[in-house]
Amino acid sequence: MNAITFDRSKAKFPIPEVATSFIAGRALPSDGTGERIPVICPATEELISTLREADAQEVDQAVMAAREAFAKGPWPRMSVDQRKKIMLQIKQILLDHADELAYLETMNAGISTNHVRNFHVPRMGFNFEFFAEVASQDSGAAYLQTKPYLSIVTREPIGVCALIGPWNAPLALCSMKIASAIAFGNTCVLKPSEFTPLSLLRVVELINQTDLPKGVVNLVNGRGQVTGDALISHPEVDVVSFTGGTTTGRAIASRAGQNLKPVALELGGKSANIVTASANMERALNGSLLAIYSNNGQQCLAGSRILVDRKIADEFVSKFVKRSEKIAVGDPLETKTEVGPLAYEAHMKRVLGYVDIARKEGAELLTGGGRHTEFNKGFYMQPTAVMAKSNDARVCREEIFGPFATFLVYDEIDEAIALANESEFGLVGYVWSEHLPTAMKVSQNVRAGTIWVNTPLTRELRAPFGGYKNSGIGRDSAEDCKMFFTEAKTTTIPLEDFPMAKWGA
Secondary structure, three states: OOOOOOOHHHOOOOOOOEEOOEEOOEEOOOOOOOOEEEEEEOOOOEEEEEEEOOOHHHHHHHHHHHHHHHHOOOHHHOOHHHHHHHHHHHHHHHHHOHHHHHHHHHHHHOOOHHHHHHHHHHHHHHHHHHHHHHHHOOOOEEEOOOOOEEEEEEEEEOOEEEEEOOOOOHHHHHHHHHHHHHOOOOEEEEEOOOOOOHHHHHHHHHHOOOOOOOOOEEEOOOOHHHHHHHHHOOOOOOEEEEEOOHHHHHHHHHHHHOOOOOEEEEOOOOOEEEEOOOOOHHHHHHHHHHHHHHHHHOOOOOOOEEEEEHHHHHHHHHHHHHHHOOOOEOOOOOOOOOEOOOOOHHHHHHHHHHHHHHHHOOOEEEEOOOEOOOOOOOOOEOOEEEEOOOOOOHHHHOOOOOOEEEEEEEOOHHHHHHHHHOOOEEOEEEEEOOOHHHHHHHHHHOOOOEEEEOOOOOOOOOOOEOOEEOOEEOOEOHHHHHHHHEEEEEEEEEOOOOOOOOOOO
16 A cells, blocks of 8 residues: 655745745735635655635636736837747746756646656647747738738737646646737737646746846636636627636636637547557557557547557457556656556545446446555546447547546548547547558548657657537647637738829818
8 A cells, every 4th residue: 555645844945835826927826815726645645735626706807917018018018039038938948947847746636757858848838838939939911912002910919818727637738828928019918727727837937037028928827617708798898718627628718718719728638549550569569659658648639549449459458458557656756656546535426436337338347446455545547448339339429537548440541530530529640551552541531630650659740639519619839829819910012103083072
């Protein structure tokens, strides 16, 4: 049995006793109004902090600070080179505190420290560098086709941005929201998930230690139905960017739509991972395990439906199960750990509930299926896989969002493509094949925003990322973020005199 315990006095880095809002360059007092929400370490089930929820009045304070900074502050009026210099300061101060931020994320979200330190933290720093360069290299357009006019098109910052982040990868995903919003001269209010406030509170504190003007980046903490609703419905918020579940995304789109606010929504997925008979077996196996179990299985782009060609199914599934049973599940602070605990208790119970659902639908449990028996505390779950009877099963249709793989067997590639498309989601797709025509057929026919061929989980920030169908609205990329966080303006100037009607002359 594990004996992981939390001792604040021995914490590797400081953990705030109370997580509050951070507005106009300062943290608000911990004794203010608002509900108190426990912040639990998923590895120990112990209270490590308390969140003081921001009510509508506090959200208004944050939004108006962002509005003041946008309307009267220097940030939107700086040259791009000045903003770029500060964006690079932000990158550096965050990377200087990389170990601290990784520790806070691991303690709060349960993601293995290796995964956070090696993937999420570098991505966090790169987000600010990348969007500083994007804004720096941006250009306008000019048109001379309609004589005698010159029409020039410029893009201006859109205003105050509401950024609502998820609990499964706070550092990587929320830093991209902040960076892509402020790079073009906007200001923002970030609302992290109430389950994982700690790392992002520290991020915003550090950002505000640079030369960034106060009020450009603000943070409010709380639940979606309280803090989030007050934020997206605030009349001074111009756009809303949300990453999270599809049900919440629908509610946000509806709420924002009442005031005609643009929304960008990166939502759920139930992505097909197609393993063909021509696949490199070892690489397909490695990639499939990473695609479903990395980040504790809690990722919208997980390859959670594994479709295997019948000719290789027995061998592939057998090897997958054997490897799953050897995955190092444990204390996320240990470097040897591959899979840590799920983020919070209710989510763990939900994921485990799908084991009973699978059994009732006649699926075969291949491995796992319960809480990990080596731990007396913590939200640890065994890496789990089932063989479903058909794609109609709930475990094939619904996003489980945990270390839970569902297998289906197919006979022809057209059948696999049809199965992949029989889903309300369309975020990503995977195909493993050494036969180029097969790989391209999958790429051209699977309805998903990203198709990965012989690779798992690769993000090219210059290319669009987002989903079809219920997987979201809009895309993240250099160009897409520019279009979302800016307004286009056309200025038309005559280059010579021209005849003009003289009414009333």
